Amino acid sequence: MAPEPDPFEPAAQAGVHRIAVPTPFAVGRVNVYLIEDDPLTLVDAGPNSGTSFDELQQGVKALGHELEEIEQVILTHQHIDHLGLVGLVAERSGADVAAIDVAVPFIERFSEEAEADDDFARELMLRHGIPADTVSALVSVSSAFRAWGARADVTRVLHDGDTLALHDRSLQVFHRPGHSPTDTVFLDVERRMLIAADHLLPNISSNPLITRPRDGSTGRAKALVTYLESLERTREMDVDLVLPGHGDPITDHRSLIDERFALHRRRAEKLAGLIADRPRSAYDLAQSLWGNIAVTRAFLTLSEVLGHTDILLDEGRVREVEHEGVARFEAVA
Numbered sequence: 001m002a003p004e005p006d007p008f009e010p011a012a013q014a015g016v017h018r019i020a021v022p023t024p025f026a027v028g029r030v031n032v033y034l035i036e037d038d039p040l041t042l043v044d045a046g047p048n049s050g051t052s053f054d055e056l057q058q059g060v061k062a063l064g065h066e067l068e069e070i071e072q073v074i075l076t077h078q079h080i081d082h083l084g085l086v087g088l089v090a091e092r093s094g095a096d097v098a099a100i101d102v103a104v105p106f107i108e109r110f111s112e113e114a115e116a117d118d119d120f121a122r123e124l125m126l127r128h129g130i131p132a133d134t135v136s137a138l139v140s141v142s143s144a145f146r147a148w149g150a151r152a153d154v155t156r157v158l159h160d161g162d163t164l165a166l167h168d169r170s171l172q173v174f175h176r177p178g179h180s181p182t183d184t185v186f187l188d189v190e191r192r193m194l195i196a197a198d199h200l201l202p203n204i205s206s207n208p209l210i211t212r213p214r215d216g217s218t219g220r221a222k223a224l225v226t227y228l229e230s231l232e233r234t235r236e237m238d239v240d241l242v243l244p245g246h247g248d249p250i251t252d253h254r255s256l257i258d259e260r261f262a263l264h265r266r267r268a269e270k271l272a273g274l275i276a277d278r279p280r281s282a283y284d285l286a287q288s289l290w291g292n293i294a295v296t297r298a299f300l301t302l303s304e305v306l307g308h309t310d311i312l313l314d315e316g317r318v319r320e321v322e323h324e325g326v327a328r329f330e331a332v333a
C-alpha cells in the first residue's frame with residue numbers, strides 16, 4: 001500500500017514547514033510554521049514550557065536550521081499556546097517580533113492583561129448565573145495556566161492591509177477578530193495560500209471566546225457576531241490551501257466555512273426554542289444543551305451560549321433582562 005501523502009507537503013514545497021509543538025491543552029499540538037525565506041521566519045512559537053521549547057528547537061534543526069538563525073517571528077493571535085515562547089525565541093535569536101497593532105498591548109503586558117481578562121471573565125460568569133464556587137475554581141485554573149504564556153517585545157507593528165515582504169514572497173496581513181480580538185491571517189496571493197492559525201480550524205469550530213473590550217466600554221463584545229463577519233471576508237478569498245493553527249491543512253475553505261455558518265445557525269435556533277419555553281440564564285441554557293458541565297469548560301460553554309444569544313439579540317428576537325443580579329434571556333413577543 002502506498003503511504004498516505006503528507007498533507008503539509010504542498011506547503012513545504014513552497015518553503016513553509018509545519019512544526020507540531022506540544023501544548024498542555026485539550027486542543028493538542030499547535031502548528032508552528034517555519035518559512036524558509038529571507039528573513040528566516042517563524043509563525044507563532046508554542047506555549048512557554050521546557051518540553052515545547054525542546055521540540056521547537058529540534059523541529060527547526062530537523063529542517064536544517066538553528067533556532068538562533070531565526071530572524072523574524074510573526075504572531076497570529078494572543079492565545080498562550082501560540083504566544084508563550086515568542087519572547088524566548090526572540091531573546092535567543094535576536095529575531096524581530098511582528099504582530100498586529102491591536103495585539104501589542106496584550107503581548108507586551110501579558111501578565112497584567114491576562115489578569116484583567118480573568119477579572120472580566122469572573123464578573124461575566126457570575127452575571128450569567130454560573131455558581132460562585134465553579135467560578136472561583138475556574139479562575140484558579142486559569143491563573144495556573146498563565147504560566148504557559150509570557151510577554152515579548154513587539155519590534156514590528158503590523159496593520160490590517162499591510163504587506164509583509166520577504167525575499168521570495170509577499171504576505172498580505174488581515175485582521176480577522178472573533179476567535180480572539182487579535183486574530184491575524186497572512187495571505188500569499190501568488191501561491192493561493194493562507195496562514196490562518198485558529199481563525200479556521202479543520203476539526204473543531206474556533207470557539208469565539210468572549211473577551212474584555214479594549215476600548216474601555218462596559219458592553220459585552222459580541223465575539224461570535226464579529227467572528228462570523230470575519231469568516232465571511234475569508235470566504236471571499238481565492239485560496240487553495242489554508243494552514244491552520246491545529247490539525248491538517250484545509251483545501252476547501254468555502255465548504256468548511258459554510259458548515260460553520262450552518263452549525264451556528266442551528267445552535268441559535270435551538271437556543272431560541274429553549275428561550276421561548278421560559279426565560280433562562282446563559283448557564284441554564286448551557287446546561288440544557290450539554291448537561292453538567294466540567295468546571296474547566298464553564299467559560300467556553302458560556303462564550304458559546306452568549307455568542308448565539310448575541311445573534312438572537314441582534315435579530316431582535318430575545319432581550320436580556322436582569323433578575324436578582326443574574327442576566328436572563330427572554331423571548332420578544
Ligand SMILES: [Zn+2]
Nearest residue numbers: 079081198245
Ligand atoms: Zn490555538
